[in-house]
Amino acid sequence: MIGRLRGTLLEKQPPWLVVDVAGVGYELEASMTTLVALPGVGEAVSLYTHLTVREDAHLLFGFAREQERALFRALIKVNGIGPKLALAILSGMDETAFIRCVMEDDVKSLTRLPGVGKKTAERLVIEMRDRFPHWEQSAAVDPADIATLPGGLRERQDPLADAEAALVSLGYKPTEAAKMLSGLEEGQSTEALIKAALTKRMAG
Numbered sequence: 001m002i003g004r005l006r007g008t009l010l011e012k013q014p015p016w017l018v019v020d021v022a023g024v025g026y027e028l029e030a031s032m033t034t035l036v037a038l039p040g041v042g043e044a045v046s047l048y049t050h051l052t053v054r055e056d057a058h059l060l061f062g063f064a065r066e067q068e069r070a071l072f073r074a075l076i077k078v079n080g081i082g083p084k085l086a087l088a089i090l091s092g093m094d095e096t097a098f099i100r101c102v103m104e105d106d107v108k109s110l111t112r113l114p115g116v117g118k119k120t121a122e123r124l125v126i127e128m129r130d131r132f133p134h135w136e137q138s139a140a141v142d143p144a145d146i147a148t149l150p151g152g153l154r155e156r157q158d159p160l161a162d163a164e165a166a167l168v169s170l171g172y173k174p175t176e177a178a179k180m181l182s183g184l185e186e187g188q189s190t191e192a193l194i195k196a197a198l199t200k201r202m203a204g
Contacts, residue, residue, distance in 0.1 A: 002026075002060060006046040009038060014166035014194070015087065017062065019045060028062035029083075031090035032170065032194055037064040052083055059083065071095050078127045080120060088114045088171040092198055102128045112201055114171030160186075163193035 005028075007021035014035055019026045028049065039045055047062040048069045061083060063069040068090060075086040089098065092113040101109050102125050110121035160181060167177035180197040188196070 002049050002051050004046065004048055005062070007044070009041050009043055009045040012038060012041055014162070014190075015091075015170065019047065019062070026060060028060045029087065030062045030064075031068070031087045032166070032198065033090055033094055034062060034064040034068065036195060061087070065095075067095050071098065074128065074131055075124075078124060080123065084171065085115045089116065091170050092201070101125075114176075159188065159190040159193055162190040163197065166190070166194055167197060 005019050005021055005026055007019045007026075009017065010020050010025060011018040012035065014032065015029050017028055017030055017035065017038070019028065028047065030047075034047075047064065048066050049063070050061045050069055050072060052059040052061070061069075061072065063072065072083075072086050072090060075081050075089060076083055081089075093101070093109075097109075100106070105125055107118060107121040107125060110116050110124060111118055116124070164174070164177045164181055167180060168174055172180065177197075180201050181193060184193060184196050184200070
């Protein structure tokens with residue numbers, strides 16, 4: 001099991017990133033919460049990881065915080081929740097927000113996440129509720145603090161198109177992703193657009 005990687009960040013294209021460790025490039029998939037917390041391309045990075053082994057592939061997932069990885073591992077144990085949906089959930093809200101939704105039976109907020117219908121949200125509340133007592137002192141990052149974290153997504157020629165592609169990769173339909181991005185202030189970075197779109201979606 002690969003539990004942690006420390007090396008140089010080579011690529012960062014949501015939801016993928018590549019980390020060079022002693023000349024070996026590890027390709028990882030990560031949530032938007034982790035991606036916006038990472039330093040710039042070419043800088044040193046340290047990530048907690050989770051390896052999923054399938055018949056057709058070995059999939060490596062990266063997390064900026066151990067707490068996020070712990071929640072990811074708890075999520076994929078829930079019936080009907082795979083790694084892709086778990087990452088989408090972690091991209092839409094951080095650990096603190098998710099725990100609050102579960103403890104307060106806030107099914108409505110959970111259904112705003114891509115791929116989470118009412119039945120899935122209800123199952124999440126039921127199966128996850130008893131797993132959180134020891135997480136009450138969580139050091140999870142509040143969404144309002146994300147803007148203060150270092151680094152950012154590498155800028156490309158069309159931040160809006162990149163942001164839309166990232167949202168689609170997280171499970172949102174193209175039309176839904178476009179709607180989430182509509183009306184947002186122009187001239188923002190890809191990182192800022194994604195964060196604003198997710199915030200808009202959760203508030204809607």
